[in-house]
Amino acid sequence: MHPTLAHHIVNTLGWPGLRPLQREALAPLIDGEDAVLLAPTAGGKTEAALFPLLTAMAGRSGDGVSLLYVCPIKALLNNLLPRVQAYAGWMGRTAELWHGDVSHAGRQRILRRRPDILLTTPESVESMLVSTKVDHRAFFANLHGIVVDEVHAFAGDDRGWHLLAVLERLSRVAGRPVQRVGLSATVGNPDDLLTWLQGSMAGERAGRVIAPGVRFPQPGRVPQEPPPGDVELDYVGSLRNAAKVIASLHRGEKRLVFCDSRAYVEELGHALRELGVTTFLSHASLSLDERRRAEAAFGEARDCVIVATSTLELGIDVGDLDRVIQINAPGTVASFLQRIGRTGRRTGTQRNCLFLAVDTSGLLDAAGLLHLWGQHWVEPVVPTPEPRHIVAQQLLALCLQEPEVGERLWPEWWGDLEPFHQGAPIAAHLIREGFIDLDGGLMMIGPEAEKRFGHRHFMELTSVFTAPPQFTALHGRTEIGRIDPALLAADEEQAGPRRLLLAGRTWMVTWVDWRRQRCFVEPVEGGGGKAKWDSGGHLGASFHLTRAVREVLLGTDPRAKLTRRAVNALAEARDGHTDLVHPGGSVIVRAGNGDLRWWTWAGARANLTLAATLGRAADPKQQPNDACLRLNADLDPRTWSAAREAARERVILPDVGVRALDGLKFNAALPRHLAERTLSARLADVDGALTLLEGPTRFVRR
Missing domain, CATH: 3.40.50.300 (P-loop containing nucleotide triphosphate hydrolases)
Structure with missing residues (x-):
């Protein structure tokens, strides 16, 4: 470690030494290796990354942004800034913040005097790359590394693919591979997470998982002791x-x-x-x-x-x-x-x-x-499958970033990054539909992209997530928050003015501006206020969590303290589910009214996949839940066996409704069939469905 840093760690922070994670991260990060650093919350991960990266920075020449520090939420960046500025200041370096809440004047100051470390979000990096007001080649010319905080939160989401694609473009702009360091709490598959984070350079650059003291579960082995903590x-x-x-x-x-x-x-x-x-x-x-x-x-x-x-x-x-x-x-x-x-x-x-x-x-x-x-089990982080809409977004963003892009040279910007392997049909569609114009073999932004995404300097293109429409609630000129517009619609059951529950207080709506999507409110005493937001199409629990619920219903108690009320409520729940779970396999239950349900306890995605795969054997007019799906009432054990055998041969992905596509951002820039395939893959759990199809089932009457 640089001696100046060592001096301040001892004398300014008063630390007697480094934690194991911080010691083990020093040499590989100073040497430029990629890494994923794992430790519990408050385990010193930020320092484990910054101390060696600041040491490496001290040995390089060049001015301007050398390190990006990326977080999934702006509040975390705000919280980290004073700490990072202090550490950078010890070394005579600077750190600044750039995200959507930073003022125009603040951004102009950063552009005039580029800091050594920039704390930001992937969306803000994208906006810098595509902005005509930022000379991105000069701004990122000295970029050598990036720290991705809470990397697991990115990796399981489309924002992760967006981040990786932006990193590939940054490496090309900087003219060098950018060192990648991910910080995370415990995950179930850290080696896969490292491979994902390395993107197109996986297998070509040195990388390691650094997780001293982290206990990973052994397959098939139940730990003797539960994890520590008063739960x-x-x-x-x-x-x-x-x-x-x-x-x-x-x-x-x-x-x-x-x-x-x-x-x-x-x-x-x-x-x-x-x-x-x-x-x-x-x-x-x-x-x-x-x-x-x-x-x-x-x-x-x-x-x-x-x-x-x-x-x-x-x-x-x-x-x-x-x-x-x-x-x-x-x-x-x-x-x-x-x-x-x-x-x-x-x-x-x-x-x-x-x-x-x-x-x-x-x-x-x-x-x-x-x-x-x-059982010390933690979910593996699984990247979202088939992100074709991100490929479309990236192609459009590249046409904004670069004045001219060669029709056959654009794949070079993303190297061997997996989603871009099948990018040619998407690029052809964008050209065919006018999202991208061609002039002498060069690609540039087209009129359809201007029409669809050009509002406010293409701001819509810089983020890959969608949010349902919300109305802003104002008390005078003070914004309180945003609400679901359904709360403002006429309600025959409620006479008089609307009452909202927001910021823990009750408000009466005095006026609604439907055109500008805002309402004005005044505080009132008492209750009666309603709170409501669109859930964003959440599909329920995972296969593993739902199967764990089944284990509980079969009599397994969690390895935590249970109050007497919890013990009694669990006993009552088990009594109420006696016919719906069996240790020997899944159960198909025929109710007295003829209703036939398969109690899979496999999660909604697996059940959606089963319903699609079973075809006529499943009731088409249903929305499967985590626990069960409805079968055709005419099935009996013999016809069920035949239907299940046929289903094993070919698992079918769930159908996608027209309205469901609205939740896939940039779906307008994809051919309809590719947008549907992307969403179908995200609604499916093929492995969970096969597990149920291959396991034993039994028919019972209730």
């Missing part, structure tokens, strides 16, 4: 009861409560305030100022609660936290590990989480998740 599951039966429990427990302590829906955050926050608890709220539909005020106040307060969605999952510092409480269950074990990792950071304390199940399905989901956690 308890309780059943409370309703959100209002959850508020009463939270209000009465752990008084004088700082508590962070996670809910996996914005509506639950609002309802629970309002109920806690009615009980006299100092309560703050954080979720994505609250205004930036509202979230910042809440998070700042929570960070400084003591006896209080903050209720949040996953916005506070990814490492944002909320001060000296005592307790984490989870309403029902998060969707993955990985999310749970992030959340419990917010506690236990003080000497003499341990990580803790109290699960409060407000209904039976939430109880079963929590018990199933804790069963997996007790």
Whole structure:
């Protein structure tokens, strides 16, 4: 390590030494290797990356941006900036922030005096590459490395493919391979994650996973001890009861409560305030100022609660936290590990989480998740399949970035990056439909792209995720947040003015500006406010989590503390599902009304795939859930056996409705059949479907 850094670590930070992760990362990162660094939340990953990269930076010549530090959310970047600036400052280097909330003046200052380290998002990097106001070749000429914080959050999402594609373009602009360092909490397949992060250079550049002390599960072996931490599951039966429990427990302590829906955050926050608890709220539909005020106040307060969605999952510092409480269950074990990792950071304390199940399905989901956690199992990070729409977006972005792109030379920009292997049909479609113009074998942006994506200097092209329409709620000139427009529509059941629940308070709507998509509100006392947001088409739990719920119903208890209420509620749930689970395989149940259901416990994606594959043997007028799908009522054991044998021969992907394509951004830039194939692949779980088709089933009457 550079001696100046070593001096400040000892004398400014007061550290007696480095943590194991930080020691092991030094040599490979200084030598320019790619890496994925794994450690629990607050495990020192940022320093493990920055100290060696700053050391390497000191040995190079050249001015301007040498290192990008990329995060999935802006709040995490804001939180990291003072730390990164301090470390860079020790070395006489500078660090700045660039994302959508940074002012025009702030960006102009960065362009005039380029920092050594730039904290940013993939969308902001894309906007710099395509902007006519940024000389991207000069700006990124000295780029040598990138740190991708919370890399698992990118890798399982389309933003990950977008990030990799932008990195390939950056390497070409800089004229050198860019060192890639990913930071993550524990994941189930770290080697695959490293290969993914290396993109087109996988196998050509040195890379390693650095994870000292991280325990990975051994296939087929149940650990003797559950993971460390004080974890308890309780059943409370309703959100209002959850508020009463939270209000009465752990008084004088700082508590962070996670809910996996914005509506639950609002309802629970309002109920806690009615009980006299100092309560703050954080979720994505609250205004930036509202979230910042809440998070700042929570960070400084003591006896209080903050209720949040996953916005506070990814490492944002909320001060000296005592307790984490989870309403029902998060969707993955990985999310749970992030959340419990917010506690236990003080000497003499341990990580803790109290699960409060407000209904039976939430109880079963929590018990199933804790069963997996007790086995040290964590989901593998799987990139989204067949991202053809990202290829279309990247081709259009490249035509904005470069004045002229050779019709046959564009593949060179992405090298051997997998999604671009089949890019030729997409490029041909873009040219044929006028998204890209050809002039003498050179590609440039076309009129159809101007029409579809040209608004506000092609801002729509810089991000790859879509958000359902929302109306901005204003109190005077102050923005409170955004709401689902369905709350503003006429409701025959509710007379009088609309009442909304937002930021934990009740508001009366005084006026709606439908054209500009905003409404004006005034605070009112009492309840009656409603909170609602589009869920974004969430398809339910994974195969592994749903199978874990089945194990719980068959009698397996999670390796966590269970309150008496949870024990009794689990016993009641098991009694109610006696006919729907069997240790010898899946169950097909014929109800008294003739309804025939296959209780697969395989997750919605596997069930969608099974319904498509079974054809006439499945009821076509259904929306399969996590637990079961409806079969043709005429089936009997003999005809079922024949239908299952035929299905094993050829698994069919689910059909895609016309409206479903609206959720696939840039689908307009794809041929219709390719857009449908992309979405079908994302709705499917072929492995889960085959597992059920190949396993034993039994018919029972209920």
